[in-house]
Amino acid sequence: MRRSEIRKQLRIRARNIIVQRDRRFFVNIEKKDLKRAIRRLMQMKNYTHLSTITALDVGSMIEVIYHVAFTDALVSVKVQTSKDEPIIPSIVDLIPGVALYEREIHDLFGVEFEGNPDLSPLLLPDGWPEGVYPLRKWWSVDRVLSKLGGKR
Amino acid sequence: MTFEIPFGPQHPALEEPINFMFEIEEERVVNVKPRLGYVHRGIEKIAENRNYQQLVYLSERICGICSFAHALCYSQVVEELLDLKIPERAKFIRTIVAEMERIQNHYLWLGLTAKEMGFETLFMYAWRDRETIIEMLDMISGKRVNYGMSTIGGVRRDIPEPMIKRMEESLNHLEARAEYYTKVCTKDPSILKRTVGIGILRPREARALCAVGPTARASGIPRDVRADEPYAAYGEIPFKVVTYRGCDVASRMYVRIDEIKESIKIIRYALKNMPEGPIRVKAPMRVPEGEAISRVEAPRGENLHFLKSNGTDKPERWKIRAPTLANLLSLCRMLMGVNLADIPVVIAGIDPCIACAERIALIDAKTKKLKVWEGKDLWRYANEWYRKRYGL
Amino acid sequence: MAMEDDMFRNLKEKPVTIQFPYEHVEPVEGVRAKVSWDIDKCIGCRLCVTICPGNAIQLVGRGRQAEIKYNVGRCILCGECVDVCPTKAIYATKEFEIVFNNRRGMITHFRRKKRKRTS
Numbered sequence: 240m241r242r243s244e245i246r247k248q249l250r251i252r253a254r255n256i257i258v259q260r261d262r263r264f265f266v267n268i269e270k271k272d273l274k275r276a277i278r279r280l281m282q283m284k285n286y287t288h289l290s291t292i293t294a295l296d297v298g299s300m301i302e303v304i305y306h307v308a309f310t311d312a313l314v315s316v317k318v319q320t321s322k323d324e325p326i327i328p329s330i331v332d333l334i335p336g337v338a339l340y341e342r343e344i345h346d347l348f349g350v351e352f353e354g355n356p357d358l359s360p361l362l363l364p365d366g367w368p369e370g371v372y373p374l375r376k377w378w379s380v381d382r383v384l385s386k387l388g389g390k391r
Numbered sequence: 392m393t394f395e396i397p398f399g400p401q402h403p404a405l406e407e408p409i410n411f412m413f414e415i416e417e418e419r420v421v422n423v424k425p426r427l428g429y430v431h432r433g434i435e436k437i438a439e440n441r442n443y444q445q446l447v448y449l450s451e452r453i454c455g456i457c458s459f460a461h462a463l464c465y466s467q468v469v470e471e472l473l474d475l476k477i478p479e480r481a482k483f484i485r486t487i488v489a490e491m492e493r494i495q496n497h498y499l500w501l502g503l504t505a506k507e508m509g510f511e512t513l514f515m516y517a518w519r520d521r522e523t524i525i526e527m528l529d530m531i532s533g534k535r536v537n538y539g540m541s542t543i544g545g546v547r548r549d550i551p552e553p554m555i556k557r558m559e560e561s562l563n564h565l566e567a568r569a570e571y572y573t574k575v576c577t578k579d580p581s582i583l584k585r586t587v588g589i590g591i592l593r594p595r596e597a598r599a600l601c602a603v604g605p606t607a608r609a610s611g612i613p614r615d616v617r618a619d620e621p622y623a624a625y626g627e628i629p630f631k632v633v634t635y636r637g638c639d640v641a642s643r644m645y646v647r648i649d650e651i652k653e654s655i656k657i658i659r660y661a662l663k664n665m666p667e668g669p670i671r672v673k674a675p676m677r678v679p680e681g682e683a684i685s686r687v688e689a690p691r692g693e694n695l696h697f698l699k700s701n702g703t704d705k706p707e708r709w710k711i712r713a714p715t716l717a718n719l720l721s722l723c724r725m726l727m728g729v730n731l732a733d734i735p736v737v738i739a740g741i742d743p744c745i746a747c748a749e750r751i752a753l754i755d756a757k758t759k760k761l762k763v764w765e766g767k768d769l770w771r772y773a774n775e776w777y778r779k780r781y782g783l
Numbered sequence: 784m785a786m787e788d789d790m791f792r793n794l795k796e797k798p799v800t801i802q803f804p805y806e807h808v809e810p811v812e813g814v815r816a817k818v819s820w821d822i823d824k825c826i827g828c829r830l831c832v833t834i835c836p837g838n839a840i841q842l843v844g845r846g847r848q849a850e851i852k853y854n855v856g857r858c859i860l861c862g863e864c865v866d867v868c869p870t871k872a873i874y875a876t877k878e879f880e881i882v883f884n885n886r887r888g889m890i891t892h893f894r895r896k897k898r899k900r901t902s
Contacts, residue, residue: 260471262620263684287614288601290686291712293697306684306695310619313684336601336720339425343716362428373436380436441836448836448861512786519799533815539861547866548813571789578785 240264240285240312248279264314270327273318277305277330280316285309292340294348296376301325301348320350322375329355347374393421398734409743411726418731423723427716438709443469443543443678446706450696451537453711456499459492460689461711462541464696467622468685469543472678472700481545482624483665488531488540489623489687490654490661494565495524496690497647497654500742501572504644507735508585509774513575520568523561530554545671555662562655569651576644585777586641590725590737593638602721604692604714605650606741608634609642616688627664630657640740647742676704689714691742715743732773815860816879820851820893824872831864831873840864848895855881856889 242256245264251272257265268276280286290306290313297319305316320327329352331338341352342361349372352358360367373383394415408429414422434453438446450465451458463485470477502517525535531550532538540546550558576582592602597610607614615632617625633649635642678700687694692714701707718741725737801808810816827849832840839857843850865873883889 259683265682287619288598288603290601290693290695291710291717293708293710295699295708295710304697306697308619308686308693313620313686315684334601335599336717339716339719340712360428361426362431364428373433380440442833444834444863445836448859448863452859512790516786516789522799529814530811533811533813533862534860537859539815575785 240309240314244283245280245314248283249276251276262312264312266314266316268316268318270318270320273305273316274328274330274333276316277307277333280307280314281333283309285311289334289337292337292344294344294350294374296348296374301350301375303327303344303350305330325350326353327351328353331355346372348372349375396731411738413726413734415731420726420729420731420734423726425719425723427719435709435711438706440705442676442704443706444676446709447542448539450711451539454689454713455536456496457492457689457691457694457714458537459488459541460687460694461696461713462539463489463623464685464687464689464694465698465709466541466543467687468683468696468698469674469678471683471685472681472698473543473674475544475672475674477545477672478669479624479666480549480668481670483661484546484548484550484670485541486624486628487550487658487661487665488528488538488546490657491524491528491531493654493690494651495521495528496742497651498524500647500739501644504640504736504739505582507739508582509777510579510581513572513582517572520565523565527558527561530557542671544674545669547671549670550662550665558662559659562658566652566655569648569655573645573648576641576648582644583641585733585736586639586644587637588639588641589733590640590729590740591638592721592725596724597638597721600720600724601717602692603717604688604690604742605643605646606692606718606721608632609646610638611636614693616686616693620686622685622687624661628657628660640736643740643742677702678704678706691715692717715741718743730776732776735773810877810879814877814879815862815875817855817858817860817876817881818853818862818865818873819876820853821872821874822851822893822895824870825849825851825893826870826872828869830867830869834863834867836861836863843892850895851893853891853893854889855891856883856886 242253242258242264245256245266246253249266251266251268255267259265266276287308287310290308293304293306295302299322300319301322303318303320307314307316318327325348327350329341331341332354338355338357339361341355342358344350345352345358346361346363368386371383371386372378396413396415398411398413410426410429412424412426413420434449438449441449447462447465451462453461498517498521502514502521505511505513505517528538529535531554532540532548540548592606592610594610594612597607597612602610603614611634613632613634617630618632630653633646633653635645680700680702682697682699685696694714695712697710699707722738722741722743725740726734729737827842827844827846829842832842837857837859839854841852841854843852862875865875
């Protein structure tokens with residue numbers, strides 16, 4: 240797969256596509272274009288599946304990365320959302336297989352996926368305090384433990 | 392009348408306990424809801440406080456059975472960030488150990504699935520043969536599980552000439568046994584009754600639900616990271632991706648048995664064509680800033696590690712996606728419409744880390760009366776049901 | 784039935800399992816097991832402490848007077864410390880049956896011999 244193919248398919252500027260190495264592409268897009276971008280990537284001929292969704296804490300924003308796998312490449316679509324209002328459109332209607340990944344990120348980062356019918360806790364135990372998102376940087380191990388009332 | 396049956400979450404012996412909430416209508420499953428997190432160890436959080444060298448061993452302990460696949464995936468992702476070229480011999484040794492682990496895992500799976508079917512003889516025999524491959528791994532690495540072979544910049548132990556001779560003898564034995572199991576699994580009527588046409592996952596569903604590994608390959612989808620994106624020495628070794636079109640538990644069994652044979656061929660080729668040279672290059676403690684992704688075909692499917700570094704000796708974010716999570720939704724799809732008696736076999740079919748059920752409770756939806764079943768009771772119920780119906 | 788040939792053959796054979804407390808398997812060459820210190824060679828460089836994934840090694844004191852506290856309960860038997868030691872003060876043993884009755888027994892303190900200082 241080449242950069243120009245992705246550019247043509249997604250109709251975005253070339254500077255938003257970073258070629259890290261052979262077979263590795265990072266695509267930066269806006270939140271509102273996410274669904275369209277994923278749908279268009281799915282129409283490409285070597286598309287196989289969506290590997291996983293990664294979320295990471297980058298200061299005031301939360302970055303969500305969709306790893307779309309092709310037989311000859313891995314395209315990582317990056318979307319950013321603010322921490323105060325972490326809402327991202329869900330793609331569960333396009334790819335049903337992402338339901339668990341979205342639930343996992345909802346648990347650990349508190350990102351709301353708009354349109355996902357079931358965002359009940361998947362990984363965290365019942366009775367987990369509201370508003371504690373263990374993988375956000377602010378929630379250090381000690382902070383989480385003091386909130387849970389346990390000792391190290 | 393609809394029953395709700397919580398299934399799990401205590402499955403000792405095997406890691407990753409899980410809870411399924413089944414809705415049952417006249418012994419047929421109509422709805423499944425999974426619930427994870429009983430062994431959520433917070434590895435991704437712990438990783439933020441450890442240095443890269445220590446994390447090799449943490450990555451190995453993500454899964455007890457596919458430990459090398461995780462360590463290899465992690466080593467590769469750090470090597471990519473460091474821009475490290477690892478020696479050719481190390482690549483071949485990595486391939487050999489990864490394939491040996493695949494053989495070990497598939498024999499383990501064959502035994503466990505046989506046990507779920509109540510075929511304990513096959514369980515004992517498969518595990519006896521698994522001992523051969525574990526002894527080989529013990530000889531190479533010094534450990535039976537969690538081998539500690541892969542490290543950042545290569546492998547930690549070489550495979551010298553006398554070992555290769557002993558390995559070839561063991562491989563001959565294992566190949567003969569794999570042939571024998573093919574014969575058993577295609578002929579034995581009790582295995583065929585319990586597996587053929589059970590736990591169907593159509594190719595279209597497998598694609599939509601992003602199934603990986605043998606689960607996808609048994610639905611006729613040739614999805615294999617080794618072929619799509621060759622890592623280690625897979626680019627230089629000819630092998631074929633095993634697919635079956637049956638879409639049921641039997642196909643998953645044949646895929647795995649054929650993969651054992653294919654892995655033996657890969658190991659033989661790699662041992663013969665292994666180049667001479669060093670096995671390890673030195674890696675610095677600090678990793679420059681950047682992001683990298685590495686994919687590895689673990690015995691159970693595709694592993695994905697994403698790593699973001701911040702220039703220190705500790706990672707900023709390390710994301711792990713193990714194959715069981717990817718196959719869980721496919722499993723829920725397979726369980727729809729199966730008989731209560733077939734649940735253990737279908738769950739074992741995707742090779743989760745949760746093959747044995749410990750405890751099961753039956754709740755009557757109308758009276759809310761709770762009946763608690765031990766895992767053994769379900770197992771006994773399943774075998775009794777088949778005995779009555781088919782006289783097995 | 785497709786396994787009867789194998790089953791009948793195995794009737795004549797002995798059990799393959801080993802009666803563990805009475806029978807022992809010799810550990811293979813290069814088995815990863817407990818490690819031990821030759822404390823006189825130790826220079827207190829802390830390399831083993833930094834690399835240990837399970838934080839099993841603790842350094843008491845500084846420099847050439849440093850002594851080692853080694854906790855087998857935390858050790859994951861990876862052998863990284865043996866590889867990293869610059870003076871080969873750490874060596875691997877073949878002791879793999881590591882069972883203790885109490886936690887204190889897991890910790891081994893490697894002490895230096897008291898030496899008279901020559902002026």
